[in-house]
Amino acid sequence: MAALDPGEDHLRFADWAKDHGVTIDGIAPAQFVGRGMGIVAAKDLKEGDLLVHVKNTSLVTPASPSVRKHKFSTNTTIHGRLAAHLALEYDSKDSEHALWRAVWPSQEGFRTILPYYWPKKMQTLLPRAAQDLLSTQQTKLDKDWRDLSSSIPSISKSLFTYTWLIVSTRTFYWDYPDLPNSHPRLPRKRNVLKPDDCYAMCPFMDYFNHTDIGCDPDAKLCLAQPLSLTKLQVKNKDGYSVTADRDYKAGEEVYVSYGPHTNDFLLVEYGFILESNKCDAIPLDLVILPLLKPSQVDVLKEDGFHGNYTLTTTTPYACHRTQAVLRLLTLPERRYAAFVAASDDGAVDQHRVNAYLLDLLKQLSRQIMDTLEDVSALSTPDPDNRRRSKRISTTPSTLIPTSSPSKEQNDILLRRWKQIRDIVNTVVTALETSS
Numbered sequence: 001m002a003a004l005d006p007g008e009d010h011l012r013f014a015d016w017a018k019d020h021g022v023t024i025d026g027i028a029p030a031q032f033v034g035r036g037m038g039i040v041a042a043k044d045l046k047e048g049d050l051l052v053h054v055k056n057t058s059l060v061t062p063a064s065p066s067v068r069k070h071k072f073s074t075n076t077t078i079h080g081r082l083a084a085h086l087a088l089e090y091d092s093k094d095s096e097h098a099l100w101r102a103v104w105p106s107q108e109g110f111r112t113i114l115p116y117y118w119p120k121k122m123q124t125l126l127p128r129a130a131q132d133l134l135s136t137q138q139t140k141l142d143k144d145w146r147d148l149s150s151s152i153p154s155i156s157k158s159l160f161t162y163t164w165l166i167v168s169t170r171t172f173y174w175d176y177p178d179l180p181n182s183h184p185r186l187p188r189k190r191n192v193l194k195p196d197d198c199y200a201m202c203p204f205m206d207y208f209n210h211t212d213i214g215c216d217p218d219a220k221l222c223l224a225q226p227l228s229l230t231k232l233q234v235k236n237k238d239g240y241s242v243t244a245d246r247d248y249k250a251g252e253e254v255y256v257s258y259g260p261h262t263n264d265f266l267l268v269e270y271g272f273i274l275e276s277n278k279c280d281a282i283p284l285d286l287v288i289l290p291l292l293k294p295s296q297v298d299v300l301k302e303d304g305f306h307g308n309y310t311l312t313t314t315t316p317y318a319c320h321r322t323q324a325v326l327r328l329l330t331l332p333e334r335r336y337a338a339f340v341a342a343s344d345d346g347a348v349d350q351h352r353v354n355a356y357l358l359d360l361l362k363q364l365s366r367q368i369m370d371t372l373e374d375v376s377a378l379s380t381p382d383p384d385n386r387r388r389s390k391r392i393s394t395t396p397s398t399l400i401p402t403s404s405p406s407k408e409q410n411d412i413l414l415r416r417w418k419q420i421r422d423i424v425n426t427v428v429t430a431l432e433t434s435s
């Protein structure tokens with residue numbers, strides 16, 4: 001897709017970045033339809049070319065003097081402290097990062113793309129995995145606001161929410177393993193770093209859009225709750241760099257991978273989904289957990305195999321945990337035990353397990369078609385035609401709805417449900433063919 005002129009603000013910010021510890025070579029900011037800003041190859045690039053380097057001292061972390069000066073309680077999260085810092089600086093023309101801030105998406109832009117701001121009826125129609133992520137996001141944001149609001153009395157909840165979401169969508173995961181403890185502009189290195197300790201905002205780097213390239217879709221690993229941070233591939237003790245992963249022609253968009261994220265995660269955290277995503281998966285917990293007897297739940301908990309069951313479109317389709325639970329549901333317990341203990345690869349039982357899975361997926365496929373009807377009805381202009389779904393679980397009470405659905409919101413929701421339908425139907429067809 002063609003790269004469009006970025007506009008004055010972006011050129012000014014790029015010049016500022018070059019004077020403030022950011023080395024940029026062969027790339028430039030540009031606009032892309034449907035993705036906001038991104039990075040374009042400004043000349044032909046070779047695999048391995050260093051494209052951008054940001055010095056550690058140009059990062060914004062809780063140890064940056066401009067953040068430290070607020071003396072926020074260290075008992076508050078780093079996400080919250082960064083959001084509070086950005087909110088306090090928001091109206092200041094003298095802030096050192098005023099030019100950077102001018103190129104971020106607007107609050108209005110976020111209202112369209114981020115499910116956090118969507119009307120309640122749209123939130124209730126999100127896939128369950130996305131609803132759960134949204135509820136977690138809301139809980140974290142509310143807690144940060146509760147913990148920090150008394151130290152930022154001039155800041156409204158609405159501004160704090162915006163800057164908190166700026167931090168979510170533009171922050172890098174930074175575990176600074178090699179850094180000396182002594183440097184005053186760097187966070188103290190702790191023995192054990194928690195994900196929350198590892199936030200860093202990174203000027204110019206946050207122009208890169210995401211693709212799934214570089215993901216390792218290992219079907220044996222079910223997706224754990226991923227970090228809500230943009231993860232860049234290359235970092236060293238001097239700062240962050242991005243190196244070309246392949247050759248690029250001038251004019252092509254250059255992406256990075258934010259991590260092995262499903263489309264439900266990308267939708268809630270970043271407000272978009274990929275058309276094709278090697279890392280996509282859908283959870284099967286809602287389908288499988290109700291089938292378990294209490295004694296089976298005990299066995300699975302004891303073995304560490306309770307919940308977190310996922311389906312992908314690559315063989316063996318159902319992840320290792322799902323393969324295990326399906327064995328417990330369909331076979332004598334000793335066959336399940338042998339599989340879990342890895343004393344048997346389970347191949348002789350695969351046919352029976354697949355047949356059971358096929359039945360479950362056919363039922364799921366019918367439910368998805370019903371949901372798709374509900375989502376399509378939302379975009380139907382006549383309000384009498386709109387049906388509220390009784391099949392979808394209720395929205396967690398903490399979600400904050402706004403206004404009525406926009407066309408963009410309808411479109412992305414519909415596209416996501418069609419993707420889920422296609423994942424399930426692809427596996428149904430594959431299992432039918434192999435049986």
Ligand SMILES: C[S@@+](CC[C@H](N)C(=O)[O-])C[C@H]1O[C@@H](n2cnc3c(N)ncnc32)[C@H](O)[C@@H]1O
Pocket residue numbers: 034035036037038103104105113169170206207208209210211230269270271272273274
């Ligand atoms: C780190 S910022 C990237 C720069 C951003 N596009 C901008 O306009 O400033 C992350 C945001 O970019 C957008 N984005 C990133 N990758 C995308 C993609 N592949 N397709 C659509 N939007 C994308 C999402 O809005 C996301 O919240």
